Amino acid sequence: MKRFANPLAAAVMALSIGTPALASEKASHWGYQGHEGPEHWGELSPKYATCARGSNQSPVNLVGMVEGELPGLKVAYAPGGTEVLNNGHTIQVNVAPGDAFSVRGHRFELKQFHFHSPSENTIEGRSYPMEAHFVHADADGNLAVIAVMFEEGPANAELAKAWALMPEHAGEKAQLAQPIAISALLPSDLDYYRFNGSLTTPPCSEGVRWYVMKRPMTLSAEQLEKFRHVMHHDNNRPVQPLNARIVVQ
Numbered sequence: 001m002k003r004f005a006n007p008l009a010a011a012v013m014a015l016s017i018g019t020p021a022l023a024s025e026k027a028s029h030w031g032y033q034g035h036e037g038p039e040h041w042g043e044l045s046p047k048y049a050t051c052a053r054g055s056n057q058s059p060v061n062l063v064g065m066v067e068g069e070l071p072g073l074k075v076a077y078a079p080g081g082t083e084v085l086n087n088g089h090t091i092q093v094n095v096a097p098g099d100a101f102s103v104r105g106h107r108f109e110l111k112q113f114h115f116h117s118p119s120e121n122t123i124e125g126r127s128y129p130m131e132a133h134f135v136h137a138d139a140d141g142n143l144a145v146i147a148v149m150f151e152e153g154p155a156n157a158e159l160a161k162a163w164a165l166m167p168e169h170a171g172e173k174a175q176l177a178q179p180i181a182i183s184a185l186l187p188s189d190l191d192y193y194r195f196n197g198s199l200t201t202p203p204c205s206e207g208v209r210w211y212v213m214k215r216p217m218t219l220s221a222e223q224l225e226k227f228r229h230v231m232h233h234d235n236n237r238p239v240q241p242l243n244a245r246i247v248v249q
Contacts, residue, residue, distance in 0.1 A: 030202050031089070038237045041202050051204035057240035058197030059120035060247075062212060065193060068248040073146075073190050073211065075101040077110065079179035084162045088170030089201065090114040090235055091227060093162055099182060101136065101146065103211075108136035108144040113182070117228055119149055120200050120236045121212055123193075128216060129224050131236075132185060133200075143199070144209040148186055153218030158184045163223055168230050187215035194248045200237045214249070 028045035030036050036044065042052025051057070077099040085092045092114035099110040112135055119131035130150040137143050150156075158180050165174040191214045198206040 028202075032233055032235050032237075041204065044202070048202040048204065050198070050206060051202055054198055054204055054206050055243050056196055056198060056206045056245060057204060058200050058208065058210060059122075059237060059239050060195065060197065060242050060245075061122045061125060061239045062193050062195070062247050063124050063242070065247045065249040068194075070192065070194055070248060071104045073101050073103055073192065075146075075183060075186060075190065077101075077182035077186075079181045081162070081176045081180040081182065083173050083175050084165045084167065085173040086167035086170055086230065090116065091162070091166055091230065093176075093180065095182070101144075106138065108138050108142075110182070111135050111137055113185070115227060116200075116236045117224065117231065118234060118236050120239075121147055121149075121210075122239055123149070123212070130219060130227065132217075134182075134186075142207065142209070143205075144211065146186070146192075147210065147212040149213065149216040150219045150224075151216045152221050152224060155220035155223060156185075156218060158182070159219055159223055163226055166226065166230055185217065187213055187217060189215050191215065192249075195242075195245055197245075 028048065030041055030044055032038065041048050080099065081093045081095055083094050085094060092112050094112050095110055097109065100107050102108070113132055115130055115132050117130045119128040121131060128149040128151055132148045132150065134146040135143065136145070161176065161178055161180050165176065167174055193212040193214065195210050197208050197210045198204050199208060
């Protein structure tokens with residue numbers, strides 16, 4: 001395996017092979033409830049110290065937005081997806097190399113996408129039933145996440161392809177029977193909010209570029225309930241202080 005000098009790249013490699021944390025997770029298990037919950041992540045391992053001590057943590061409540069001339073996102077996702085994984089913390093779809101987005105000519109390759117319910121980020125205090133995170137890395141291992149909110153409404157045909165194979169138990173995975181039109185999981189209007197943050201799971205590494213779509217997508221009540229039934233509990237980290245950060249729109 002290629003060695004990355006950037007620890008964020010190591011984190012995203014761990015994400016793409018099936019766990020949202022580094023390989024040491026088995027020795028320092030974390031979760032969303034009780035003594036392994038978000039308020040205790042920083043105590044579970046020295047490698048998770050940033051979860052407690054970081055000053056640019058995610059998720060956040062996007063508020064006090066500042067108007068700016070944000071560049072457009074150029075998204076190039078081909079229909080695909082290789083497998084659906086239940087890693088015990090989320091349902092994740094792994095993808096083959098090649099899909100990417102670029103901003104001002106800077107290319108970030110899609111590694112995987114996964115889901116949180118309820119949403120992790122909130123927009124002016126509003127929480128959504130679900131949020132998807134499309135996790136990317138550039139050639140140097142710098143991470144960028146495109147976040148998409150989902151609200152209840154018509155069933156989502158592309159989610160249905162993954163949901164049909166959703167593993168019910170942690171550690172299980174299934175090969176996708178048909179490709180997902182990944183770009184169809186993003187709104188057609190790619191206007192976004194921009195801020196600097198972190199991974200929302202241990203080790204909570206900072207230096208992640210966040211692009212939160214302004215327009216939500218929909219999923220049905222049945223699709224939401226299936227996800228929540230398989231997860232058994234909320235899988236969202238509470239919002240973190242913005243501190244001195246600015247949210248640009």
